[in-house]
Amino acid sequence: MPELNIIDTTNKLPFLSDAGLSPTFSVMAMDEYGTLQEKHIAGERPLTIYVNKKEIVTLMTLGTQPEALVLGYLRNQGFISKIDEIKSVQVDWETESAAIVTHSSYDWDDKLSQRTVTSGCGQGTVFGNMMEQLDDISIQKFNAKQSTLYALLANISKENEVYKRAGGVHGCALCENDEQLIFVEDVGRHNAVDTISGLMWLNNISGIDKTFYTTGRLTSEMVIKVAQMNISVLLSRSGITQMGLSIAQQLEITLIARAKGKHFLIFNGADNITLDVPPPLNRSHKTSANIKQS
Amino acid sequence: MPELNIIDTTNKLPFLSDAGLSPTFSVMAMDEYGTLQEKHIAGERPLTIYVNKKEIVTLMTLGTQPEALVLGYLRNQGFISKIDEIKSVQVDWETESAAIVTHSSYDWDDKLSQRTVTSGCGQGTVFGNMMEQLDDISIQKFNAKQSTLYALLANISKENEVYKRAGGVHGCALCENDEQLIFVEDVGRHNAVDTISGLMWLNNISGIDKTFYTTGRLTSEMVIKVAQMNISVLLSRSGITQMGLSIAQQLEITLIARAKGKHFLIFNGADNITLDVPPPLNRSHKTSANIKQS
Numbered sequence: 001m002p003e004l005n006i007i008d009t010t011n012k013l014p015f016l017s018d019a020g021l022s023p024t025f026s027v028m029a030m031d032e033y034g035t036l037q038e039k040h041i042a043g044e045r046p047l048t049i050y051v052n053k054k055e056i057v058t059l060m061t062l063g064t065q066p067e068a069l070v071l072g073y074l075r076n077q078g079f080i081s082k083i084d085e086i087k088s089v090q091v092d093w094e095t096e097s098a099a100i101v102t103h104s105s106y107d108w109d110d111k112l113s114q115r116t117v118t119s120g121c122g123q124g125t126v127f128g129n130m131m132e133q134l135d136d137i138s139i140q141k142f143n144a145k146q147s148t149l150y151a152l153l154a155n156i157s158k159e160n161e162v163y164k165r166a167g168g169v170h171g172c173a174l175c176e177n178d179e180q181l182i183f184v185e186d187v188g189r190h191n192a193v194d195t196i197s198g199l200m201w202l203n204n205i206s207g208i209d210k211t212f213y214t215t216g217r218l219t220s221e222m223v224i225k226v227a228q229m230n231i232s233v234l235l236s237r238s239g240i241t242q243m244g245l246s247i248a249q250q251l252e253i254t255l256i257a258r259a260k261g262k263h264f265l266i267f268n269g270a271d272n273i274t275l276d277v278p279p280p281l282n283r284s285h286k287t288s289a290n291i292k293q294s
Numbered sequence: 295m296p297e298l299n300i301i302d303t304t305n306k307l308p309f310l311s312d313a314g315l316s317p318t319f320s321v322m323a324m325d326e327y328g329t330l331q332e333k334h335i336a337g338e339r340p341l342t343i344y345v346n347k348k349e350i351v352t353l354m355t356l357g358t359q360p361e362a363l364v365l366g367y368l369r370n371q372g373f374i375s376k377i378d379e380i381k382s383v384q385v386d387w388e389t390e391s392a393a394i395v396t397h398s399s400y401d402w403d404d405k406l407s408q409r410t411v412t413s414g415c416g417q418g419t420v421f422g423n424m425m426e427q428l429d430d431i432s433i434q435k436f437n438a439k440q441s442t443l444y445a446l447l448a449n450i451s452k453e454n455e456v457y458k459r460a461g462g463v464h465g466c467a468l469c470e471n472d473e474q475l476i477f478v479e480d481v482g483r484h485n486a487v488d489t490i491s492g493l494m495w496l497n498n499i500s501g502i503d504k505t506f507y508t509t510g511r512l513t514s515e516m517v518i519k520v521a522q523m524n525i526s527v528l529l530s531r532s533g534i535t536q537m538g539l540s541i542a543q544q545l546e547i548t549l550i551a552r553a554k555g556k557h558f559l560i561f562n563g564a565d566n567i568t569l570d571v572p573p574p575l576n577r578s579h580k581t582s583a584n585i586k587q588s
Contacts, residue, residue, distance in 0.1 A: 025536045029551075029559040032440065034569045039559060044514055044535035060514060060537070146326065167511075167533030167552075187513055187535055217461075219481055220338055220354060239461030241338035241481055242319045243354070257323075258461075265323040265333060275328045 012084040013202065014071075019091035021045065021063035023185070024165055040165045044187050045093065049073065051080075051100045062169060062186045065195050066091040069186070070098045072198030076225050083201045134224065139232045139251055140208050141269075147277045149211075149235065151178035153259060156213055159183045170216040172196055174205070174231075180213075181205065189216035193225045200229060207231040218244040218257060227251050233272070235259050240267055306378035307496065308365075313385035315339065315357035317479070318459055334459045338481050339387065343367065345374075345394045356463060356480045359489050360385040363480070364392045366492030370519050377495045428518065433526045433545055434502050435563075441571045443505075443529065445472035447553060450507055453477045464510040466490055468499070468525075474507075475499065483510035487519045494523060501525040512538040512551060521545050527566070529553050534561055 024040040031037055045063045049056045049070055056079070061069055067089045074080045080102070087101040152175055159171065159180065172192035174182040182199050186192040193214070200207065207230035214222065218236045220243040226234050227247070233254045240257045245267055248255040254269030262279040318334040325331055339357045343350045343364055350373070355363055361383045368374045374396070381395040446469055453465065453474065466486035468476040476493050480486040487508070494501065501524035508516065512530045514537040520528050521541070527548045534551045539561050542549040548563030556573040 027536075027539065027561065029561045030564040030567075031560075032556060032558055032569070033572050033575070037559070039561075041533065041539060041561075042535045044537035046514075046537075187511075217481075220340075239335065241336045242321075243338035243340075245321065245335060262326060264326055265331070266325075267321065267323045267333075267335075270324040273324075275326070278327050281327070 014083065014086040015088040015090075016067040017090045017092070019063075019066055019093060021066075021093065023062050023064050023169075042167070042169045042187055046096050047091070048097045049100065050097060052102055053099075059191060060187060061191050063093070064186075065184065065199070066098060068198035068202065069191055069195040070100060070198065071201055072194035072196065073191075074100065075201055076194050076197050076228055078228075134227070134247065134251065137227050137230075137251055139227060139230055139253060141232050141252060141254075141272055142209050143272050143274060144211060144233055144254070145274045145276050148178050149256070149259070149264065149273070150262060150277065152180075152211065152213070152235075153261065155180060156183075161185070170214065172216070173213040174200065174207075175211040175213055176209065181210075189214060189222060190225070192216075193222065197225070197229050211235055213259075214238075217241065218248075218255065220244050220247055223247045223251075223253060223255070227253060233269075235264075308377065308380040309382040309384075310361040311384045311386070313357075313360055313387060315360075315387065317356050317358050317463075336461065336463045336481055340390050341385070341392055342390060343392045343394065346396060347393075353485060354481060355485050357387070358480075359478065359493070360392060362492035362496065363485055363489045364394060364492065365495055366488035366490065367485075368394065369495055370488050370491050370522055372522075428521070428541065428545065431521050431524075431545055433521060433524055433547060435526050435546060435548070435566055436503050437566050437568060438505065438527055438548070439568045439570050442472050443550070443553070443558065443567070444556060444571065446474075446505065446507070446529075447555065449474060450477075455479070464508065466510070467507040468494065468501075469505040469507055470503065475504075483508060483516060484519070486510075487516065491519070491523055505529055507553075508532075511535065512542075512549060514538050514541055517541045517545075517547065517549070521547060527563075529558075
């Protein structure tokens with residue numbers, strides 16, 4: 001681990017390195033005609049998180065906003081509950097590591113070791129912890145209009161830059177009314193949502209009255225992570241799983257899947273959506289749209 | 295943990311419970327017209343793996359073939375190297391657990407505790423272990439024909455039952471020439487590939503001369519897992535990441551992405567593919583197909 005230069009302790013925001021990577025690489029690929037073509041592919045790098053020199057986890061990431069990713073990961077996992085407890089986040093791609101230093105090392109060492117031992121580690125996340133935290137979550141509902149959702153979907157379709165260039169990534173957006181406040185792409189949905197959480201922490205943005213959009217599927221972990229950010233409306237271009245739905249029902253989160261163009265399916269919280277602009281009836285289009293994307 | 299009934303110790307295959315779940319659930323959703331529709335969604339259940347009563351990991355799974363999933367997970371993580379070391383796998387959905395008993399408990403207890411402590415846990419997998427194992431992998435190359443790949447893609451498009459019904463899952467297939475030997479869907483790509491590995495173990499199927507197909511992206515973990523199964527041709531309907539490519543180059547795995555209909559892009563090992571039936575030239579179709587799916 002390199003020595004850290006602690007600069008910012010006055011305004012209570014942590015010192016952050018600025019180690020964002022370029023998201024795509026250019027490579028050659030041969031197509032079905034035997035022609036070599038230049039193609040862009042998404043980057044993917046391991047990043048091992050150390051809190052006060054203790055190894056926590058290795059994330060595979062696109063690497064564009066590693067400091068925010070690390071902050072959001074620690075927040076969403078429930079390891080650290082206030083950003084002013086963190087002194088610095090220093091990402092170093094040569095050692096593929098993110099070194100986090102907290103102000104009160106004594107407390108966190110104890111907390112982290114406990115977490116790691118009891119939870120076991122899941123394919124996808126440290127799952128045990130997150131389920132326990134569900135009981136503490138209370139989310140403030142808000143009503144959204146169909147017209148606002150349509151305007152939002154139209155705005156979002158302009159983004160997805162890495163996806164359009166290289167594929168291989170998922171996009172997530174934090175939205176207010178029909179505007180995107182933050183848009184993040186990463187090789188894993190979980191990293192994109194964690195990075196948004198980190199950016200919300202750094203910029204003191206609350207999840208109340210916000211809508212969360214993702215290109216990815218709404219599995220249990222995605223719903224839990226968004227709930228932890230106090231966001232009550234969750235919009236996905238893809239499908240949902242039974243456990244994602246079940247957690248949304250438990251926490252009264254509005255869950256909308258298959259959202260693309262003028263189409264969507266509200267799986268939970270239909271009362272919170274005002275259908276003010278139903279599109280012209282076209283049943284054949286509607287039915288085929290339901291089974292397109294995962 | 296329930297008491298186990300050990301039946302099969304003579305032919306060296308473990309005793310397995312038969313706890314497969316139905317993959318989809320029927321729920322009601324409201325569409326953009328305010329109409330309630332019956333929709334099918336993919337199941338998702340937590341399954342905590344215990345080896346000799348020691349907790350290893352919690353996987354989120356569709357749950358259709360949990361015993362094979364557990365076996366493949368233990369195999370692909372390098373925890374257990376021979377199937378005849380396993381006495382039984384008993385899955386119980388009431389306790390959401392899979393209890394594995396090994397013949398020589400003494401050895402495995404030691405091995406597992408070592409692994410768990412040193413590796414840390416990754417979002418997606420226990421990553422540390424898997425990278426270390428790369429050096430031991432030597433994969434036997436084989437040559438595949440374009441015509442065989444096309445016939446295989448046509449056969450595969452008939453499958454994906456859960457995906458077609460409910461979305462929210464990824465499919466993986468183990469293939470020999472143009473035939474699928476095994477097709478598995480799960481909420482995570484990693485689970486589908488682990489389940490195939492478990493089924494290969496149980497049925498004594500080698501990966502040599504096989505092709506692996508997945509609907510999902512070829513990230514580092516997917517390439518590593520397929521390499522561990524000694525499979526040298528990897529075919530994906532989706533994209534690849536830079537690290538997936540880099541590992542394929544290191545291990546000389548043939549990596550083909552964006553494979554759909556008559557289109558594909560060979561990112562590594564083009565020498566191993568004989569282009570015997572190039573499709574009629576249609577450049578506009580070709581270009582647009584490159585950016586469709588992630």
